Amino acid sequence: MTAPPLVQGEALTRAFPRRGGLFGGGAPVVALRGVDITIARGEAVGVVGESGCGKSTLGRVLLHLLPPTSGRVLFEGEDLAEQPGDKLRALRRRMQMVFQDPYGSLDPRRTVGAQIADGILIHGLAQGAEAEEQVAALLRQVGLDPEHAQRLPHEFSGGQRQRIAVARALATRPDFIVADEPVSALDVSIQAQVVNLLADLRAQLGLALLFISHDLHVVRHLCDRVVVMYLGRVMEEGPAEAFFRAPMHPYSRALLAATPSLRHRGPVVEPIAGEVPSIASPPSGCVFRTRCPMAQPACAEAVPPLEPLPGMAGRMIACRRAAELV
Incomplete structure:
Protein backbone atom coordinates (compact mmCIF):
# COMPACT_ATOMS: atom_id res chain seq x y z
CA MET A 1 0.00 0.00 0.00
CA THR A 2 1.40 3.38 -0.99
CA ALA A 3 2.05 5.77 1.89
CA PRO A 4 0.08 9.04 1.75
CA PRO A 5 1.95 12.25 0.90
CA LEU A 6 3.45 14.05 3.86
CA VAL A 7 1.55 17.21 2.89
CA GLN A 8 -1.45 17.43 0.61
CA GLY A 9 -3.59 20.39 -0.42
CA GLU A 10 -6.96 19.61 -1.96
CA ALA A 11 -8.92 22.22 -3.96
CA LEU A 12 -7.40 25.04 -1.92
CA THR A 13 -9.03 28.43 -2.23
CA ARG A 14 -8.09 31.48 -0.20
CA ALA A 15 -10.03 34.74 -0.40
CA PHE A 16 -9.16 38.01 1.35
CA PRO A 17 -11.99 40.45 2.18
CA ARG A 18 -11.66 44.07 1.13
CA ARG A 19 -11.94 46.49 4.03
CA GLY A 20 -12.01 50.28 3.81
CA GLY A 21 -9.75 52.30 1.53
CA LEU A 22 -10.41 53.32 -2.03
CA PHE A 23 -11.50 49.85 -3.15
CA GLY A 24 -13.14 48.68 0.07
CA GLY A 25 -16.50 46.98 0.20
CA GLY A 26 -16.23 45.02 -3.05
CA ALA A 27 -15.98 41.31 -3.71
CA PRO A 28 -13.20 39.43 -1.89
CA VAL A 29 -9.82 39.10 -3.57
CA VAL A 30 -9.21 35.42 -4.33
CA ALA A 31 -5.49 34.61 -4.13
CA LEU A 32 -5.81 30.82 -4.57
CA ARG A 33 -8.35 29.16 -6.85
CA GLY A 34 -8.77 25.42 -6.44
CA VAL A 35 -5.10 24.46 -6.06
CA ASP A 36 -4.18 20.80 -5.63
CA ILE A 37 -0.66 19.97 -4.49
CA THR A 38 1.17 17.05 -2.87
CA ILE A 39 4.59 16.92 -1.24
CA ALA A 40 6.16 13.58 -0.38
CA ARG A 41 8.43 12.99 2.58
CA GLY A 42 11.93 14.19 1.66
CA GLU A 43 10.78 15.82 -1.59
CA ALA A 44 11.63 19.37 -2.68
CA VAL A 45 8.88 21.06 -4.68
CA GLY A 46 9.55 24.41 -6.35
CA VAL A 47 6.67 26.86 -6.84
CA VAL A 48 7.32 29.48 -9.52
CA GLY A 49 5.44 32.28 -11.22
CA GLU A 50 5.25 36.05 -11.47
CA SER A 51 4.68 38.26 -8.42
CA GLY A 52 1.09 38.13 -7.19
CA CYS A 53 0.37 34.63 -8.52
CA GLY A 54 -0.39 33.20 -5.06
CA LYS A 55 2.90 31.45 -4.26
CA SER A 56 3.33 32.88 -0.76
CA THR A 57 -0.35 32.47 0.05
CA LEU A 58 -0.09 28.79 -0.89
CA GLY A 59 2.86 28.31 1.47
CA ARG A 60 1.03 29.94 4.38
CA VAL A 61 -2.15 27.96 3.74
CA LEU A 62 -0.21 24.66 3.71
CA LEU A 63 1.24 25.58 7.12
CA HIS A 64 -2.23 26.61 8.33
CA LEU A 65 -0.92 30.08 9.12
CA LEU A 66 -3.80 31.11 6.86
CA PRO A 67 -6.78 28.76 6.92
CA PRO A 68 -8.17 27.97 3.47
CA THR A 69 -11.47 29.58 2.54
CA SER A 70 -12.39 26.23 1.01
CA GLY A 71 -10.57 22.96 0.43
CA ARG A 72 -8.41 21.25 3.00
CA VAL A 73 -4.79 20.63 4.00
CA LEU A 74 -3.76 17.14 5.08
CA PHE A 75 -0.60 16.35 7.03
CA GLU A 76 0.13 12.63 6.98
CA GLY A 77 -3.50 12.13 5.97
CA GLU A 78 -4.97 14.22 8.82
CA ASP A 79 -7.03 17.33 8.07
CA LEU A 80 -5.38 20.23 9.91
CA ALA A 81 -8.69 22.08 10.26
CA GLU A 82 -10.18 19.19 12.23
CA GLN A 83 -7.38 18.87 14.78
CA PRO A 84 -7.99 20.02 18.37
CA GLY A 85 -5.69 22.72 19.73
CA ASP A 86 -3.21 20.41 21.45
CA LYS A 87 -2.92 18.12 18.42
CA LEU A 88 -2.49 21.05 16.03
CA ARG A 89 0.18 22.50 18.32
CA ALA A 90 2.06 19.19 18.19
CA LEU A 91 1.79 19.11 14.40
CA ARG A 92 3.06 22.69 14.12
CA ARG A 93 6.36 21.53 15.61
CA ARG A 94 6.81 19.44 12.48
CA MET A 95 6.04 22.31 10.04
CA GLN A 96 8.23 25.40 9.90
CA MET A 97 8.88 28.39 7.65
CA VAL A 98 11.88 30.38 6.45
CA PHE A 99 10.73 33.86 5.48
CA GLN A 100 11.97 36.05 2.65
CA ASP A 101 13.35 38.88 4.81
CA PRO A 102 15.88 37.47 7.28
CA TYR A 103 16.04 40.73 9.22
CA GLY A 104 12.31 41.43 9.38
CA SER A 105 11.59 37.90 10.61
CA LEU A 106 13.97 38.25 13.59
CA ASP A 107 13.29 40.29 16.74
CA PRO A 174 10.52 19.54 11.50
CA ASP A 175 9.57 17.18 8.70
CA PHE A 176 8.36 19.97 6.38
CA ILE A 177 9.72 23.46 5.71
CA VAL A 178 8.27 26.21 3.54
CA ALA A 179 11.05 28.48 2.24
CA ASP A 180 9.45 31.64 0.86
CA GLU A 181 11.91 33.44 -1.45
CA PRO A 182 14.68 32.78 1.10
CA VAL A 183 17.52 34.06 -1.09
CA SER A 184 15.92 36.89 -3.08
CA ALA A 185 17.26 39.62 -0.79
CA LEU A 186 20.84 38.27 -0.79
CA ASP A 187 23.87 38.87 -3.00
CA VAL A 188 24.44 36.22 -5.67
CA SER A 189 27.43 34.64 -3.93
CA ILE A 190 25.52 34.45 -0.64
CA GLN A 191 22.48 33.03 -2.43
CA ALA A 192 24.56 30.07 -3.56
CA GLN A 193 25.75 29.42 0.00
CA VAL A 194 22.22 29.41 1.43
CA VAL A 195 20.84 27.25 -1.39
CA ASN A 196 23.65 24.73 -0.93
CA LEU A 197 22.99 24.77 2.80
CA LEU A 198 19.30 23.94 2.22
CA ALA A 199 20.25 21.16 -0.20
CA ASP A 200 22.72 19.65 2.28
CA LEU A 201 20.28 19.84 5.20
CA ARG A 202 17.52 18.30 3.14
CA ALA A 203 19.78 15.37 2.23
CA GLN A 204 21.01 14.91 5.81
CA LEU A 205 17.65 15.27 7.58
CA GLY A 206 15.19 13.97 4.96
CA LEU A 207 13.24 17.22 5.00
CA ALA A 208 10.31 17.88 2.70
CA LEU A 209 10.66 21.35 1.22
CA LEU A 210 8.29 23.74 -0.52
CA PHE A 211 10.64 26.23 -2.16
CA ILE A 212 8.92 29.40 -3.38
CA SER A 213 11.00 31.40 -5.82
CA HIS A 214 11.05 33.48 -8.99
CA ASP A 215 14.64 32.36 -9.63
CA LEU A 216 14.40 29.41 -12.00
CA HIS A 217 18.13 28.66 -11.74
CA VAL A 218 17.79 28.01 -8.02
CA VAL A 219 14.67 25.89 -8.50
CA ARG A 220 16.43 23.77 -11.13
CA HIS A 221 19.37 23.17 -8.77
CA LEU A 222 17.37 22.39 -5.65
CA CYS A 223 13.98 20.90 -6.53
CA ASP A 224 12.67 17.51 -7.61
CA ARG A 225 9.40 18.82 -8.98
CA VAL A 226 8.10 22.18 -10.28
CA VAL A 227 4.66 23.76 -9.91
CA VAL A 228 3.93 26.78 -12.14
CA MET A 229 1.28 29.24 -10.89
CA TYR A 230 -0.52 32.14 -12.55
CA LEU A 231 -3.23 34.29 -10.93
CA GLY A 232 -3.93 31.75 -8.21
CA ARG A 233 -4.11 28.66 -10.43
CA VAL A 234 -1.65 25.90 -11.31
CA MET A 235 -0.74 25.99 -15.00
CA GLU A 236 1.73 23.12 -15.11
CA GLU A 237 3.36 20.57 -12.84
CA GLY A 238 6.03 17.97 -13.39
CA PRO A 239 9.47 16.55 -12.56
CA ALA A 240 12.08 19.31 -12.59
CA GLU A 241 14.40 17.63 -15.09
CA ALA A 242 11.60 17.08 -17.62
CA PHE A 243 10.12 20.53 -17.03
CA PHE A 244 13.36 22.39 -17.72
CA ARG A 245 14.13 20.19 -20.70
CA ALA A 246 10.73 20.71 -22.33
CA PRO A 247 8.14 22.97 -20.65
CA MET A 248 4.65 22.38 -22.02
CA HIS A 249 2.28 25.19 -21.06
CA PRO A 250 2.64 28.42 -23.11
CA TYR A 251 3.15 30.33 -19.85
CA SER A 252 5.91 27.95 -18.70
CA ARG A 253 7.66 28.29 -22.05
CA ALA A 254 7.51 32.06 -21.82
CA LEU A 255 8.92 32.00 -18.27
CA LEU A 256 11.92 29.97 -19.36
CA ALA A 257 12.35 32.05 -22.51
CA ALA A 258 12.69 35.13 -20.30
CA THR A 259 15.79 33.49 -18.75
CA PRO A 260 18.21 33.15 -21.69
CA SER A 261 20.44 30.51 -20.13
CA LEU A 262 17.39 28.28 -19.45
CA ARG A 263 15.72 28.53 -22.84
CA HIS A 264 14.46 25.12 -23.90
CA ARG A 265 15.19 23.57 -27.24
CA GLY A 266 12.43 24.16 -29.74
CA PRO A 267 10.72 27.05 -31.48
CA VAL A 268 11.64 30.55 -30.39
CA VAL A 269 9.16 31.86 -27.82
CA GLU A 270 8.43 35.56 -27.72
CA PRO A 271 8.32 37.36 -24.35
CA ILE A 272 4.91 37.45 -22.68
CA ALA A 273 2.90 40.37 -24.01
CA GLY A 274 0.81 42.72 -21.89
CA GLU A 275 0.42 43.18 -18.17
CA VAL A 276 -0.68 40.66 -15.57
CA PRO A 277 -4.45 41.13 -15.06
CA SER A 278 -5.69 42.15 -11.64
CA ILE A 279 -6.08 39.18 -9.32
CA ALA A 280 -9.26 40.90 -8.08
CA SER A 281 -10.89 40.45 -11.51
CA PRO A 282 -9.10 37.68 -13.45
CA PRO A 283 -10.12 36.72 -16.99
CA SER A 284 -12.87 34.16 -17.44
CA GLY A 285 -11.98 30.64 -18.45
CA CYS A 286 -8.21 30.19 -18.64
CA VAL A 287 -6.69 33.00 -16.60
CA PHE A 288 -3.67 33.17 -18.94
CA ARG A 289 -5.69 33.52 -22.15
CA THR A 290 -5.36 37.33 -22.38
CA ARG A 291 -1.59 36.97 -22.78
CA CYS A 292 -1.41 33.57 -24.48
CA PRO A 293 -0.24 33.37 -28.11
CA MET A 294 -2.29 30.19 -28.58
CA ALA A 295 -5.56 31.50 -27.12
CA GLN A 296 -8.83 30.83 -28.93
CA PRO A 297 -12.35 32.17 -28.23
CA ALA A 298 -13.18 28.85 -26.53
CA CYS A 299 -10.46 29.51 -23.92
CA ALA A 300 -12.75 32.13 -22.34
CA GLU A 301 -15.60 29.70 -21.77
CA ALA A 302 -14.38 27.36 -19.01
CA VAL A 303 -11.45 26.89 -16.64
CA PRO A 304 -9.24 24.13 -18.07
CA PRO A 305 -8.61 21.36 -15.49
CA LEU A 306 -5.10 20.35 -14.52
CA GLU A 307 -4.79 16.99 -16.28
CA PRO A 308 -2.02 14.43 -16.93
CA LEU A 309 -0.26 14.54 -20.28
CA PRO A 310 -0.57 11.15 -22.01
CA GLY A 311 2.67 9.20 -22.10
CA MET A 312 4.56 11.75 -19.95
CA ALA A 313 4.94 10.44 -16.41
CA GLY A 314 4.21 13.01 -13.75
CA ARG A 315 3.51 15.82 -16.24
CA MET A 316 0.26 17.77 -15.81
CA ILE A 317 -1.03 20.81 -17.65
CA ALA A 318 -4.08 23.08 -17.54
CA CYS A 319 -4.68 23.98 -21.19
CA ARG A 320 -7.50 23.32 -23.66
CA ARG A 321 -4.90 22.81 -26.41
CA ALA A 322 -2.70 20.41 -24.42
CA ALA A 323 -2.68 17.79 -27.18
CA GLU A 324 -1.03 20.29 -29.54
CA LEU A 325 1.75 21.03 -27.04
CA VAL A 326 3.10 17.50 -26.62
Whole structure:
Protein backbone atom coordinates (compact mmCIF):
# COMPACT_ATOMS: atom_id res chain seq x y z
CA MET A 1 0.00 0.00 0.00
CA THR A 2 1.40 3.38 -0.99
CA ALA A 3 2.05 5.77 1.89
CA PRO A 4 0.08 9.04 1.75
CA PRO A 5 1.95 12.25 0.90
CA LEU A 6 3.45 14.05 3.86
CA VAL A 7 1.55 17.21 2.89
CA GLN A 8 -1.45 17.43 0.61
CA GLY A 9 -3.59 20.39 -0.42
CA GLU A 10 -6.96 19.61 -1.96
CA ALA A 11 -8.92 22.22 -3.96
CA LEU A 12 -7.40 25.04 -1.92
CA THR A 13 -9.03 28.43 -2.23
CA ARG A 14 -8.09 31.48 -0.20
CA ALA A 15 -10.03 34.74 -0.40
CA PHE A 16 -9.16 38.01 1.35
CA PRO A 17 -11.99 40.45 2.18
CA ARG A 18 -11.66 44.07 1.13
CA ARG A 19 -11.94 46.49 4.03
CA GLY A 20 -12.01 50.28 3.81
CA GLY A 21 -9.75 52.30 1.53
CA LEU A 22 -10.41 53.32 -2.03
CA PHE A 23 -11.50 49.85 -3.15
CA GLY A 24 -13.14 48.68 0.07
CA GLY A 25 -16.50 46.98 0.20
CA GLY A 26 -16.23 45.02 -3.05
CA ALA A 27 -15.98 41.31 -3.71
CA PRO A 28 -13.20 39.43 -1.89
CA VAL A 29 -9.82 39.10 -3.57
CA VAL A 30 -9.21 35.42 -4.33
CA ALA A 31 -5.49 34.61 -4.13
CA LEU A 32 -5.81 30.82 -4.57
CA ARG A 33 -8.35 29.16 -6.85
CA GLY A 34 -8.77 25.42 -6.44
CA VAL A 35 -5.10 24.46 -6.06
CA ASP A 36 -4.18 20.80 -5.63
CA ILE A 37 -0.66 19.97 -4.49
CA THR A 38 1.17 17.05 -2.87
CA ILE A 39 4.59 16.92 -1.24
CA ALA A 40 6.16 13.58 -0.38
CA ARG A 41 8.43 12.99 2.58
CA GLY A 42 11.93 14.19 1.66
CA GLU A 43 10.78 15.82 -1.59
CA ALA A 44 11.63 19.37 -2.68
CA VAL A 45 8.88 21.06 -4.68
CA GLY A 46 9.55 24.41 -6.35
CA VAL A 47 6.67 26.86 -6.84
CA VAL A 48 7.32 29.48 -9.52
CA GLY A 49 5.44 32.28 -11.22
CA GLU A 50 5.25 36.05 -11.47
CA SER A 51 4.68 38.26 -8.42
CA GLY A 52 1.09 38.13 -7.19
CA CYS A 53 0.37 34.63 -8.52
CA GLY A 54 -0.39 33.20 -5.06
CA LYS A 55 2.90 31.45 -4.26
CA SER A 56 3.33 32.88 -0.76
CA THR A 57 -0.35 32.47 0.05
CA LEU A 58 -0.09 28.79 -0.89
CA GLY A 59 2.86 28.31 1.47
CA ARG A 60 1.03 29.94 4.38
CA VAL A 61 -2.15 27.96 3.74
CA LEU A 62 -0.21 24.66 3.71
CA LEU A 63 1.24 25.58 7.12
CA HIS A 64 -2.23 26.61 8.33
CA LEU A 65 -0.92 30.08 9.12
CA LEU A 66 -3.80 31.11 6.86
CA PRO A 67 -6.78 28.76 6.92
CA PRO A 68 -8.17 27.97 3.47
CA THR A 69 -11.47 29.58 2.54
CA SER A 70 -12.39 26.23 1.01
CA GLY A 71 -10.57 22.96 0.43
CA ARG A 72 -8.41 21.25 3.00
CA VAL A 73 -4.79 20.63 4.00
CA LEU A 74 -3.76 17.14 5.08
CA PHE A 75 -0.60 16.35 7.03
CA GLU A 76 0.13 12.63 6.98
CA GLY A 77 -3.50 12.13 5.97
CA GLU A 78 -4.97 14.22 8.82
CA ASP A 79 -7.03 17.33 8.07
CA LEU A 80 -5.38 20.23 9.91
CA ALA A 81 -8.69 22.08 10.26
CA GLU A 82 -10.18 19.19 12.23
CA GLN A 83 -7.38 18.87 14.78
CA PRO A 84 -7.99 20.02 18.37
CA GLY A 85 -5.69 22.72 19.73
CA ASP A 86 -3.21 20.41 21.45
CA LYS A 87 -2.92 18.12 18.42
CA LEU A 88 -2.49 21.05 16.03
CA ARG A 89 0.18 22.50 18.32
CA ALA A 90 2.06 19.19 18.19
CA LEU A 91 1.79 19.11 14.40
CA ARG A 92 3.06 22.69 14.12
CA ARG A 93 6.36 21.53 15.61
CA ARG A 94 6.81 19.44 12.48
CA MET A 95 6.04 22.31 10.04
CA GLN A 96 8.23 25.40 9.90
CA MET A 97 8.88 28.39 7.65
CA VAL A 98 11.88 30.38 6.45
CA PHE A 99 10.73 33.86 5.48
CA GLN A 100 11.97 36.05 2.65
CA ASP A 101 13.35 38.88 4.81
CA PRO A 102 15.88 37.47 7.28
CA TYR A 103 16.04 40.73 9.22
CA GLY A 104 12.31 41.43 9.38
CA SER A 105 11.59 37.90 10.61
CA LEU A 106 13.97 38.25 13.59
CA ASP A 107 13.29 40.29 16.74
CA PRO A 108 15.96 43.04 16.76
CA ARG A 109 15.89 43.30 20.58
CA ARG A 110 16.60 39.65 21.41
CA THR A 111 19.75 37.60 20.92
CA VAL A 112 19.69 35.12 18.07
CA GLY A 113 20.34 32.29 20.51
CA ALA A 114 17.20 33.14 22.45
CA GLN A 115 15.17 33.21 19.25
CA ILE A 116 16.49 29.87 18.05
CA ALA A 117 15.72 28.41 21.49
CA ASP A 118 12.08 29.55 21.41
CA GLY A 119 10.82 26.50 19.53
CA ILE A 120 12.91 24.14 21.64
CA LEU A 121 11.46 25.55 24.87
CA ILE A 122 7.87 26.01 23.67
CA HIS A 123 7.60 22.41 22.49
CA GLY A 124 9.43 21.01 25.52
CA LEU A 125 12.27 19.49 23.51
CA ALA A 126 14.92 20.55 26.06
CA GLN A 127 15.49 22.94 28.97
CA GLY A 128 18.39 24.82 30.52
CA ALA A 129 21.88 23.73 29.55
CA GLU A 130 20.57 21.08 27.18
CA ALA A 131 18.63 23.71 25.23
CA GLU A 132 21.76 25.87 25.03
CA GLU A 133 23.70 22.88 23.69
CA GLN A 134 21.06 22.32 21.02
CA VAL A 135 21.24 25.98 19.98
CA ALA A 136 25.02 25.70 19.69
CA ALA A 137 24.67 22.54 17.59
CA LEU A 138 22.14 24.24 15.28
CA LEU A 139 24.46 27.21 14.75
CA ARG A 140 27.28 24.84 13.82
CA GLN A 141 24.93 22.95 11.50
CA VAL A 142 24.23 26.12 9.50
CA GLY A 143 27.89 27.15 9.42
CA LEU A 144 27.99 29.71 12.25
CA ASP A 145 29.99 29.91 15.47
CA PRO A 146 28.09 28.91 18.66
CA GLU A 147 29.43 32.10 20.27
CA HIS A 148 27.20 34.03 17.87
CA ALA A 149 24.23 33.01 20.02
CA GLN A 150 24.81 36.03 22.26
CA ARG A 151 24.67 38.58 19.44
CA LEU A 152 21.73 40.63 18.16
CA PRO A 153 20.43 40.29 14.57
CA HIS A 154 21.88 43.64 13.42
CA GLU A 155 25.39 42.34 14.10
CA PHE A 156 25.15 39.87 11.21
CA SER A 157 25.23 40.09 7.43
CA GLY A 158 22.15 39.22 5.37
CA GLY A 159 23.48 35.77 4.56
CA GLN A 160 24.27 35.06 8.20
CA ARG A 161 20.80 36.21 9.25
CA GLN A 162 19.21 33.83 6.77
CA ARG A 163 21.35 31.01 8.19
CA ILE A 164 20.03 31.96 11.63
CA ALA A 165 16.48 31.82 10.24
CA VAL A 166 17.20 28.33 8.90
CA ALA A 167 18.60 27.27 12.29
CA ARG A 168 15.46 28.58 13.99
CA ALA A 169 13.28 26.58 11.57
CA LEU A 170 15.32 23.43 12.25
CA ALA A 171 15.15 23.85 16.04
CA THR A 172 11.85 21.97 16.36
CA ARG A 173 13.11 19.04 14.25
CA PRO A 174 10.52 19.54 11.50
CA ASP A 175 9.57 17.18 8.70
CA PHE A 176 8.36 19.97 6.38
CA ILE A 177 9.72 23.46 5.71
CA VAL A 178 8.27 26.21 3.54
CA ALA A 179 11.05 28.48 2.24
CA ASP A 180 9.45 31.64 0.86
CA GLU A 181 11.91 33.44 -1.45
CA PRO A 182 14.68 32.78 1.10
CA VAL A 183 17.52 34.06 -1.09
CA SER A 184 15.92 36.89 -3.08
CA ALA A 185 17.26 39.62 -0.79
CA LEU A 186 20.84 38.27 -0.79
CA ASP A 187 23.87 38.87 -3.00
CA VAL A 188 24.44 36.22 -5.67
CA SER A 189 27.43 34.64 -3.93
CA ILE A 190 25.52 34.45 -0.64
CA GLN A 191 22.48 33.03 -2.43
CA ALA A 192 24.56 30.07 -3.56
CA GLN A 193 25.75 29.42 0.00
CA VAL A 194 22.22 29.41 1.43
CA VAL A 195 20.84 27.25 -1.39
CA ASN A 196 23.65 24.73 -0.93
CA LEU A 197 22.99 24.77 2.80
CA LEU A 198 19.30 23.94 2.22
CA ALA A 199 20.25 21.16 -0.20
CA ASP A 200 22.72 19.65 2.28
CA LEU A 201 20.28 19.84 5.20
CA ARG A 202 17.52 18.30 3.14
CA ALA A 203 19.78 15.37 2.23
CA GLN A 204 21.01 14.91 5.81
CA LEU A 205 17.65 15.27 7.58
CA GLY A 206 15.19 13.97 4.96
CA LEU A 207 13.24 17.22 5.00
CA ALA A 208 10.31 17.88 2.70
CA LEU A 209 10.66 21.35 1.22
CA LEU A 210 8.29 23.74 -0.52
CA PHE A 211 10.64 26.23 -2.16
CA ILE A 212 8.92 29.40 -3.38
CA SER A 213 11.00 31.40 -5.82
CA HIS A 214 11.05 33.48 -8.99
CA ASP A 215 14.64 32.36 -9.63
CA LEU A 216 14.40 29.41 -12.00
CA HIS A 217 18.13 28.66 -11.74
CA VAL A 218 17.79 28.01 -8.02
CA VAL A 219 14.67 25.89 -8.50
CA ARG A 220 16.43 23.77 -11.13
CA HIS A 221 19.37 23.17 -8.77
CA LEU A 222 17.37 22.39 -5.65
CA CYS A 223 13.98 20.90 -6.53
CA ASP A 224 12.67 17.51 -7.61
CA ARG A 225 9.40 18.82 -8.98
CA VAL A 226 8.10 22.18 -10.28
CA VAL A 227 4.66 23.76 -9.91
CA VAL A 228 3.93 26.78 -12.14
CA MET A 229 1.28 29.24 -10.89
CA TYR A 230 -0.52 32.14 -12.55
CA LEU A 231 -3.23 34.29 -10.93
CA GLY A 232 -3.93 31.75 -8.21
CA ARG A 233 -4.11 28.66 -10.43
CA VAL A 234 -1.65 25.90 -11.31
CA MET A 235 -0.74 25.99 -15.00
CA GLU A 236 1.73 23.12 -15.11
CA GLU A 237 3.36 20.57 -12.84
CA GLY A 238 6.03 17.97 -13.39
CA PRO A 239 9.47 16.55 -12.56
CA ALA A 240 12.08 19.31 -12.59
CA GLU A 241 14.40 17.63 -15.09
CA ALA A 242 11.60 17.08 -17.62
CA PHE A 243 10.12 20.53 -17.03
CA PHE A 244 13.36 22.39 -17.72
CA ARG A 245 14.13 20.19 -20.70
CA ALA A 246 10.73 20.71 -22.33
CA PRO A 247 8.14 22.97 -20.65
CA MET A 248 4.65 22.38 -22.02
CA HIS A 249 2.28 25.19 -21.06
CA PRO A 250 2.64 28.42 -23.11
CA TYR A 251 3.15 30.33 -19.85
CA SER A 252 5.91 27.95 -18.70
CA ARG A 253 7.66 28.29 -22.05
CA ALA A 254 7.51 32.06 -21.82
CA LEU A 255 8.92 32.00 -18.27
CA LEU A 256 11.92 29.97 -19.36
CA ALA A 257 12.35 32.05 -22.51
CA ALA A 258 12.69 35.13 -20.30
CA THR A 259 15.79 33.49 -18.75
CA PRO A 260 18.21 33.15 -21.69
CA SER A 261 20.44 30.51 -20.13
CA LEU A 262 17.39 28.28 -19.45
CA ARG A 263 15.72 28.53 -22.84
CA HIS A 264 14.46 25.12 -23.90
CA ARG A 265 15.19 23.57 -27.24
CA GLY A 266 12.43 24.16 -29.74
CA PRO A 267 10.72 27.05 -31.48
CA VAL A 268 11.64 30.55 -30.39
CA VAL A 269 9.16 31.86 -27.82
CA GLU A 270 8.43 35.56 -27.72
CA PRO A 271 8.32 37.36 -24.35
CA ILE A 272 4.91 37.45 -22.68
CA ALA A 273 2.90 40.37 -24.01
CA GLY A 274 0.81 42.72 -21.89
CA GLU A 275 0.42 43.18 -18.17
CA VAL A 276 -0.68 40.66 -15.57
CA PRO A 277 -4.45 41.13 -15.06
CA SER A 278 -5.69 42.15 -11.64
CA ILE A 279 -6.08 39.18 -9.32
CA ALA A 280 -9.26 40.90 -8.08
CA SER A 281 -10.89 40.45 -11.51
CA PRO A 282 -9.10 37.68 -13.45
CA PRO A 283 -10.12 36.72 -16.99
CA SER A 284 -12.87 34.16 -17.44
CA GLY A 285 -11.98 30.64 -18.45
CA CYS A 286 -8.21 30.19 -18.64
CA VAL A 287 -6.69 33.00 -16.60
CA PHE A 288 -3.67 33.17 -18.94
CA ARG A 289 -5.69 33.52 -22.15
CA THR A 290 -5.36 37.33 -22.38
CA ARG A 291 -1.59 36.97 -22.78
CA CYS A 292 -1.41 33.57 -24.48
CA PRO A 293 -0.24 33.37 -28.11
CA MET A 294 -2.29 30.19 -28.58
CA ALA A 295 -5.56 31.50 -27.12
CA GLN A 296 -8.83 30.83 -28.93
CA PRO A 297 -12.35 32.17 -28.23
CA ALA A 298 -13.18 28.85 -26.53
CA CYS A 299 -10.46 29.51 -23.92
CA ALA A 300 -12.75 32.13 -22.34
CA GLU A 301 -15.60 29.70 -21.77
CA ALA A 302 -14.38 27.36 -19.01
CA VAL A 303 -11.45 26.89 -16.64
CA PRO A 304 -9.24 24.13 -18.07
CA PRO A 305 -8.61 21.36 -15.49
CA LEU A 306 -5.10 20.35 -14.52
CA GLU A 307 -4.79 16.99 -16.28
CA PRO A 308 -2.02 14.43 -16.93
CA LEU A 309 -0.26 14.54 -20.28
CA PRO A 310 -0.57 11.15 -22.01
CA GLY A 311 2.67 9.20 -22.10
CA MET A 312 4.56 11.75 -19.95
CA ALA A 313 4.94 10.44 -16.41
CA GLY A 314 4.21 13.01 -13.75
CA ARG A 315 3.51 15.82 -16.24
CA MET A 316 0.26 17.77 -15.81
CA ILE A 317 -1.03 20.81 -17.65
CA ALA A 318 -4.08 23.08 -17.54
CA CYS A 319 -4.68 23.98 -21.19
CA ARG A 320 -7.50 23.32 -23.66
CA ARG A 321 -4.90 22.81 -26.41
CA ALA A 322 -2.70 20.41 -24.42
CA ALA A 323 -2.68 17.79 -27.18
CA GLU A 324 -1.03 20.29 -29.54
CA LEU A 325 1.75 21.03 -27.04
CA VAL A 326 3.10 17.50 -26.62
